[in-house]
Amino acid sequence: MYIGVDLGSRTVKMAVWDGERLVEHRIEPSGFEPHRQAEKMIADYRAKVVVATGYGRHLAAGHFADAVITEIKAHARGIFHEFPGCATIVDVGGQDSKVISLDAAGRVSNFQMNDKCAAGTGRFLEIMAASLAYTLEEFGRAALTADQEVLINSMCTVFAESEVISMKNRGIARDRIARAVHSSVADRLAGMLARLGHGDPVAFSGGVARNPCMVELLEKRLPRVLVPELPDITGALGAALHGTGI
Amino acid sequence: MQDFEIQAYPELWRELDMDLERFDKARQMLGTAYAKTFLSQANRPQKMAYFDKMISEIFGGRVEELMQAKKEGRPVVGTFCVYIPEEIVVAADGVCVGLCGGSQGSVPDAEKILPRNICPMVKSAFGFKAGRICPYFQAVDFVYGETTCDAKKKTWEILDRLVPTYVMEIPQMKKERDRVLWLEEVKDFKAKIEEVSGKTISSGQLAEAIKIINGKRLALQRLTRLRAASPAPISGKDALLIEQIAFYDEPVRFAAKVNELCDELDDRIANGEGAFPPEALRVMVSGTPMALPNWKIHNLVESAGAVIVGEESCIGTRYFKDCITEGSQEMDEQLAALTDRYMRIDCSCFTPNDERVTQVLQEYKDSAAQGILHYSLQFCHTYNIEEIKIREACQREGIPYLSIESDYSPEDIGQLQTRIEAFLEQIGG
Numbered sequence: 001m002y003i004g005v006d007l008g009s010r011t012v013k014m015a016v017w018d019g020e021r022l023v024e025h026r027i028e029p030s031g032f033e034p035h036r037q038a039e040k041m042i043a044d045y046r047a048k049v050v051v052a053t054g055y056g057r058h059l060a061a062g063h064f065a066d067a068v069i070t071e072i073k074a075h076a077r078g079i080f081h082e083f084p085g086c087a088t089i090v091d092v093g094g095q096d097s098k099v100i101s102l103d104a105a106g107r108v109s110n111f112q113m114n115d116k117c118a119a120g121t122g123r124f125l126e127i128m129a130a131s132l133a134y135t136l137e138e139f140g141r142a143a144l145t146a147d148q149e150v151l152i153n154s155m156c157t158v159f160a161e162s163e164v165i166s167m168k169n170r171g172i173a174r175d176r177i178a179r180a181v182h183s184s185v186a187d188r189l190a191g192m193l194a195r196l197g198h199g200d201p202v203a204f205s206g207g208v209a210r211n212p213c214m215v216e217l218l219e220k221r222l223p224r225v226l227v228p229e230l231p232d233i234t235g236a237l238g239a240a241l242h243g244t245g246i
Numbered sequence: 247m248q249d250f251e252i253q254a255y256p257e258l259w260r261e262l263d264m265d266l267e268r269f270d271k272a273r274q275m276l277g278t279a280y281a282k283t284f285l286s287q288a289n290r291p292q293k294m295a296y297f298d299k300m301i302s303e304i305f306g307g308r309v310e311e312l313m314q315a316k317k318e319g320r321p322v323v324g325t326f327c328v329y330i331p332e333e334i335v336v337a338a339d340g341v342c343v344g345l346c347g348g349s350q351g352s353v354p355d356a357e358k359i360l361p362r363n364i365c366p367m368v369k370s371a372f373g374f375k376a377g378r379i380c381p382y383f384q385a386v387d388f389v390y391g392e393t394t395c396d397a398k399k400k401t402w403e404i405l406d407r408l409v410p411t412y413v414m415e416i417p418q419m420k421k422e423r424d425r426v427l428w429l430e431e432v433k434d435f436k437a438k439i440e441e442v443s444g445k446t447i448s449s450g451q452l453a454e455a456i457k458i459i460n461g462k463r464l465a466l467q468r469l470t471r472l473r474a475a476s477p478a479p480i481s482g483k484d485a486l487l488i489e490q491i492a493f494y495d496e497p498v499r500f501a502a503k504v505n506e507l508c509d510e511l512d513d514r515i516a517n518g519e520g521a522f523p524p525e526a527l528r529v530m531v532s533g534t535p536m537a538l539p540n541w542k543i544h545n546l547v548e549s550a551g552a553v554i555v556g557e558e559s560c561i562g563t564r565y566f567k568d569c570i571t572e573g574s575q576e577m578d579e580q581l582a583a584l585t586d587r588y589m590r591i592d593c594s595c596f597t598p599n600d601e602r603v604t605q606v607l608q609e610y611k612d613s614a615a616q617g618i619l620h621y622s623l624q625f626c627h628t629y630n631i632e633e634i635k636i637r638e639a640c641q642r643e644g645i646p647y648l649s650i651e652s653d654y655s656p657e658d659i660g661q662l663q664t665r666i667e668a669f670l671e672q673i674g675g
Contacts, residue, residue, distance in 0.1 A: 055660060055664075069671065070664050070667045070668040070671060071664065071668075072664070072665075072668035072671070073668060073671045095661075096661065096664075107672075107675065108668065108671065108672045109672070110647075110672075111665075111668060111672075113661060113664070113665050114661075
């Protein structure tokens, strides 16, 4: 068994690859000690190689992992496995958003990542959902069905939250505000892609790819968007696949 | 880890009217950071001992020399920029000293007065004076400022309230009339130094000073050439440290010590010894200055196992790649030669500045690097925008390229580590 563990800012993801197919995957909250969480998750499997990725990768290497790769390489590996020939990846995780260019062999040829602010990340969507009293699932669905769009100007989490509050207090319906928040993230991602100079098709990975409104808005901005069946575990799968070469 | 302490000079600090309690805390923090960042490195050249000592005495030893110079009536000028015509200060038997501006610790002091969204180097420098936490700032006769960017030139007006600040106008283009302007500015600066020192500079003194500062440049050029060897004979962190110390050490002694180190590096290269294993990936840094103690990027890259083999930066080759033509004993000719040399500096404050793109590609080749990391301080508009041209050139040449914009705060370390490691994965294939 080849195990990939993605120790992310919000959740720990695990993928178990038996040499031919994905036989198991799990997602748990990162908690206070992400490496302990990860250790518990892999304890049930007899692993040949464990490869760690994500924010906690070096912590994991100090405890149980045999090798580490960055989440950029891990997503490239995972997506190219799922969609051979894919040219570009948009990965939106809890703390980061990244756009990655792949060459014809699936290797990373270029990438960009957001700077230190939370704008355009899963965390941003979470904060905005909370300020509109939605759960994350409700937030994406409400935004998807909103009948009309308003515009949010600010991409800074702090300023965007004030903007949302002032919209609420102008009596704007909350599903429209939800839509506006999603659009602002999609615009930012499209901007990062344009700066990178992306090729098609574009795959959308990371937990935020489960949000139906984000997918629709990206589809409006790009010629062809591919979403894996399990977008959260792309990084963990890529790490497991990397393990087969060790 | 080796013991390392930055020495305390309480009496000297009191004489300089410093905030003693705060400063002592900064001293301890710097000592810890230095030991962790530098002394923990494997396979360091022995001759780094001098530069370690320069850091251990940073808050006193060199400052005492400055105080002595002042007692002897020699001018002491604080500087920030590679446009300072050091030769003129040295010709008047004066001292140039690069001022503090590379630490997050003094930024809050600056933000009490200056806007938050300006360059961290300007804020840090201003904060060191406002908080009275830089002995060099406290010791100088005046600060040399220039007009290379908006943040600096407007900050000088405010800084002048705390310490006399003399401003030279740096042209923004490189036409003949800009050269004439710069020559006039050089003459004014010479008059200013003569006024402060009470002496007239002779052409003999200027010829000698040109030779001294060229000597410093030649030593640093030699160090840069040796870094091209594989395995790299010295770490990027150590080389950056030397380039930082170049701005405040006594130039003759400094050049001698750099040359001694280079002799050791020659031996290392001959014996195939390196600071890193031969397979370590080689990265060149290009962009904005990294003022002491800003070791953030070098530390991240080298902690990830790669080695930095060059800095195309103001604290780096931009400071020493060009020498002044020597040989003239005639003042007008000397000032013209000096002006020509300073006009060759490829700072992003100029438009256009395409010679910098050529320079970056040349240094990439010369240093046998495998990728370029462009580093821009936050809110440094000219470097940040010029980055587009550097990126395009790298794309054209097929050079792996990563651009980072950051300030002095530690909060983006996690993200930068991921980006740098992914960049190394990309280079390593």
